[in-house]
Amino acid sequence: MTSGGRPNLKSVSTTVLEQLREALASGMLRPPVDRAALVGFGVRHQLEAIEHALAGHKSAACLAILDVALAERQERRPTPELVWTGPEAPAGTARDTAIVLRALFEGARESVLLAGYSFDHAQAVLAPLHRAMTDHGVQARFFVDVKQIEHGQIAGTHLAEQLDGFVTQNWPFGEPRPRIYYDRRALTPGPPWCSLHAKCVVVDGVKAFVSSANFTQRGQERNIEVGVLIEDASFASYLAGQWMGLIEAGIVGEFRPDA
DSSP, rough: OTTTTTEGGSSOOOOHHHHHHHHHTTSSOSSOHHHHHHHHHOOOHHHHHHHHHTTTTTHHHHHHHHHHHHHHHHHHOOOOOEEEEEEOOOTOOEEEHHHHHHHHHHHSSSSSEEEEEESSSSSSHHHHHHHHHHHOOOEEEEEEEOOOOOOOOOOHHHHHHHHHHHHHHOOTTOOOEEEEEEGGGGGSSSSSSSOOOOEEEEEEETEEEESSSSSSSSIIIOEEEEEEOOOOOHHEEEEEHHHHHHHHHSSSEEOOOOO
């Protein structure tokens, strides 16, 4: 995110840079490109980095800065890798979901962010992550689905039953443990209904895996599932920022079993 302690555009997603360039070129966004202008345009993340790069410049200079950043990124943009669960044609070359997850967890050295909808005795999948946490001090955050409460249920009891059960079935390793987050809307009876249905992993802020596969034996070994592995720091940090933004906004809550 920074170079010599100063924010830069490396942490900003390519999509956001392209949108900024289009807005500046069309006149929808006009200098000065400061924090207020960016928020008004709809940008919520990496504000400091964008402001540092573009503030104080006229439109032509801003366009030139964005063009250079986008051209450099285009040259270095890694190819997304197809990840697959299930049968393949003889010529198939996709990597296996379980193998990719294991490699991601084993290679983690700083942080792992994991979001999942369904877990079923996932200790085999998560064991490499526990070893990385033990051996390398990796910090892990899990965003997990909680079944929406029904009328008459007590919110605290319902949450404890759901997430204590999650830990018992899927994290039998003890310490260190991941920090666990849930969608606060699940503690309000429906309708409307909601689910935390995403399945993704971000490792060290530089690798992102997004998949249809749940963290279950079926999802990892037997279903037909498709995913993509993207080794791109700008995308990975942007994806992680989406989740961290939910924490900052209070949309998700942290489960504290001893609280």
